[in-house]
Amino acid sequence: LLVQSGGVVKKPGASVNVSCKASGYTFTDYGITWVRQAPGQGLEWMGWVSGYNGKTDYIEKLKGRVTMTTDSSTNTAYMELKSLIADDTATYFCARGGSAWPKVIEFWGQGTLITVSA
Amino acid sequence: DIQMTQSPSSLSASVGDRVTITCRASQSVVHYLNWYQQKPGKAPDLLIHIASTLQSGVPSRFSGSGSGTEFTLTISDLQPEDFATYYCQQSYTTPYSFGQGTYLEIK
Numbered sequence: 001l002l003v004q005s006g007g008v009v010k011k012p013g014a015s016v017n018v019s020c021k022a023s024g025y026t027f028t029d030y031g032i033t034w035v036r037q038a039p040g041q042g043l044e045w046m047g048w049v050s051g052y053n054g055k056t057d058y059i060e061k062l063k064g065r066v067t068m069t070t071d072s073s074t075n076t077a078y079m080e081l082k083s084l085i086a087d088d089t090a091t092y093f094c095a096r097g098g099s100a101w102p103k104v105i106e107f108w109g110q111g112t113l114i115t116v117s118a
Numbered sequence: 119d120i121q122m123t124q125s126p127s128s129l130s131a132s133v134g135d136r137v138t139i140t141c142r143a144s145q146s147v148v149h150y151l152n153w154y155q156q157k158p159g160k161a162p163d164l165l166i167h168i169a170s171t172l173q174s175g176v177p178s179r180f181s182g183s184g185s186g187t188e189f190t191l192t193i194s195d196l197q198p199e200d201f202a203t204y205y206c207q208q209s210y211t212t213p214y215s216f217g218q219g220t221y222l223e224i225k
Binding site: 033035042043044045047048057059060093095101103104105106108109110111 | 119150152154156161162164167168173205207209212213214215216217218219
């Protein structure tokens with residue numbers, strides 16, 4: 001089970017931090033993927049963070065603005081996005097792969113709506 | 119980065135119909151291609167992975183095929199609950215890009 005923090009409204013230029021608390025499995029056995037979806041638009045893979053050692057892999061367009069981290073003491077993953085712009089308005093999902101195919105997303109959080117507006 | 123292109127972008131069909139959605143990759147993804155179904159306000163659900171492997175619990179009217187750069191998702195005998203948006207995604211190399219989606223609506 002992946003439970004995300006609640007939605008927020010942020011001003012352009014601000015930062016946002018979304019949390020994703022995992023339960024029901026050994027946190028360090030899997031990485032967490034972040035996917036976002038702008039209103040009425042498709043899915044965008046943002047990146048991945050290892051639950052084991054914190055290694056990350058980000059999509060090029062977000063490098064420098066996004067930081068994904070994990071805290072194994074609380075089984076929680078975090079996604080921070082800085083210097084927000086209107087185009088960052090989206091629902092952000094955390095997700096996890098399956099046991100047989102870790103790269104294939106099988107489990108999703110409920111999504112967190114981040115609205116960027118002046 | 120690998121670009122994923124789905125066709126059509128939208129599709130109208132009736133209950134009981136058979137429909138096919140195509141997904142093309144800008145370069146080979148071998149067989150590392152997944153299909154998801156998303157309903158409004160919900161997270162996506164995995165239907166098929168590794169091009170043709172049906173996820174546990176997914177009805178057998180869903181099937182996938184293809185390899186390399188061209189893949190298809192077929193839904194036979196459409197049911198009312200199948201009307202949704204479908205996405206392909208490659209999990210061959212990061213970033214694990216998605217197609218733009220195919221909106222399947224009731225005719």
